[in-house]
Amino acid sequence: MSDTSTNMRLKLPIACFILEIILIILFGTLVQYDHETDAKAWHNESHHDYENDFYYRYPSFQDVHVMIFIGFGFLMTFLQRYGFSSVGFNFLIAAFSLQWATLMQGFFHGMHGGKIHIGVESMINADFCTGSVLISFGAVLGKTSPMQLLIMAMFEVTLFAVNEFILLSLLGTRDAGGSMTIHTFGAYFGLMVTRILYRPNLDKSKHRNSSVYHSDLFAMIGTIYLWMFWPSFNSAITAHGDDQHRTAMNTYYSLAACTLATYGLSALTAHDGKLDMVHIQNAALAGGVAVGTAGEMMLTPFGSMIVGFLAGIISVLGFKFFSPILEEKLKIQDTCGVHNLHGMPGILGAIVGAVTAAFATKDIYGEGLADVFPDVASGSIDASKQGGIQAISLAVTLGIALLGGLIVGWCHISSVDLM
Template sequence: MKREQRFETSMKMTNHIAYGITLLFIEGFLLCGFLATFDYAPEANAENKENSISEHLNGKPSILPVTYTLYQDVHVMIWIGFGFLMTFLRRYGQSAIGLTFLVGAILVQVALLCDGVVHIKENGEALLSLQGLLSADIAVAAPLISMGALLGKTTYMQLVFMGIIELIVYTANKYIGEHLLMVVDAGDSMFVHAFGAYFGLAVSFVFGVREKPKEHHLEGPSYQSDIFAMIGTVFLWLFWPSFNSASLEGDNQQRAIINTLLSISASCVMAFATSAIVSKDNKFNMVHIQNSTLAGGVAIGTAAGMMCRPIGALAIGSLAGVLSVVGYKFLTPLIQKHLRIHDTCGVHNLHGMPGVLAGLFGALMAGIASEESYYYSLYAIFPARAPSSEAKLAEIRDDYNRISAGFDRTAGEQAAYQLLALLVTLGIAIVSGLITGLILRMTMFGSITEDQKFDDAVHWELEEEAHEQDTSKHVEGSTRANDQLPMGHM
């Protein structure tokens, strides 16, 4: 590091105390928000006499719903899964796991607030339940996916504010999709994965306009960091069935588990196969294995609970695995070169394209869904297809009492709405991402210089720094370590 650069670094650093104080204020605002809005949901509220009387439970206390299991699986996916998946960079592992931790902890509270505002009751209260915690965890996935596109190129303050803005837009978009367009997206492949990926890519585009992305000596893995990243990959792969089925129930939920397992298994095999075919010397490439193996989980998401049959789940997973590896190999370099969009983790290949594929597959499956293959649960899965006439409804309810009045949509109409929701999601993600990118370039959020990119030393008090500053051989030592002995330096 030359003297000028070091000077510039310490200039930037003066912002950090302001950042710390800003974090304090953010948590303060969240406290105010919770104070103004939230109370416990009835099932968690001791004031609720039903919990005490509970004749319906034969006088026993209610049992913790098994949903909590799925919630904890998703919980592990968000913090361990996403966090360790991003530790693949040689000198950015502490930031990957650490900033996922910080950003996640802030945003889970923001997501609860956003969800509370949407579901606010007439008395101005919103209610906190296990279901709400689950929704919040799923929402947090979207900004963490966007973070993947920007990894190593932002200050943490940029990430935090990006996440806050993104969650507000996410909530609006999901509301439009679920409540206005009445589409199905069981595993949130459109609302979380596609949304998060294209939002993040739009932000990265704005960053790239100012400064063309170029090769960076720290933008690569070390032998150990690739193994750390596999902790994230494998936990994501294992718990994806829980992610896609967590908000469903009954046979729908069990089907989502089976479909997701099949799809993600097929995408794993196909990602390995394609990696061996397209890589140098026909070996496997760790980047593909860490990411594309998971594409099947995204691609089945929208249709996870639908009757796509085992073969359908395997087929869409296989396709996603191939598509994702091909994206890493051929598309990402083109996008970086021609569109100046740098995508550190390749979220376009893991979340973007497979998310769009999920939306298309969901529309296809919705377009062929019939009473024949779903019986009356058709109207529970696609509520807008339920009849609007009370006469027809009453007949159905004789057999199946969980149906509300719908809008008499045909299969084709439902498919069209599914496609519309996909387009709306992509449009909102890209536009809001571009605007957010411009906002994040404001000086108050700070920025990372080319030299500071992908380097933990920007965010963390590292032990070695102390050592290095004591020795006059600092410059040479550091350079040599990075070039010849990537791990030796660490």
């Protein structure tokens, strides 16, 4: 026992120190401020200080940051047995992932003269990538050690950056709120990892993994923070002006409609008519996921409400009926139900985005078409082709997520054998 405890006592510190030293060296070698952050570059241009992107983006960054560290962490505390793990490991993974994401996303998007240029927008994008990792964490919670979670985060961040580059840079996909790049990718990556890590005896301890009054109360803290700040999340990196305004508004109404659908269906599907707190804590957020891709598009307020309403219904039905099937038939133990909150609503969001994009015209968007669909506005492709690109992007995301999760899951098993 003493050998085992000593072994565990040394592994995590060594891993943390080595990883952080490597990150510091890579940052020192490759990373520098962008022109809006660098003192010399900024003052070489003639403009007012309040035109700096910091004043436009930082409020959104703050909201996203709260979602990552408080929202996601506390959302998973409903499991009485894993309350500390959900908050504590969430903190660890997020702190590592945002640094690694800065490098990985920089390699694909932010290289200038051999250097990665970073500013407030790159901080937001790093948090987005981290959010995808935390979604996967929700699927494997209780099955992995901190060491394994760091390994998973390292590989997932890398694959996330690859998928994001293929979609946004090569294909020209529009996915402002990340229904595909963040939610669908994170959910199905995590589901594949947890499938490989399947533990047949886990169902025997289900009674210990259930919620109690105070754990549900803590989880609602995460839910409320996520619900409140989701309009900022979806609109954080959209173009300034009407695009950002429209994205926040579409998300706002989608979440509201989703919440009513969640409460209604939760009571309807219960034998005693009582609300299931797991539904309220999770499904009420599905509207933010489902409107992510089309949020910046001319979805219209009532269209956003329809999307949110459908997302709430899909999510509750997933928790009630589909999760047991996943576990019994496919041997996928989805600890926090990420398939119901992020997976299926993410696919719905991708489909809504594809349909909305296919009907984008100059008559509807006017000169704003160049902001939302620059390739359509320039005439290089038509709207129907943009819709097709959106649909193909969903398939690419699912393929990379499933294959990547499969590989990382086997790496986890190997790491356990080595330990």
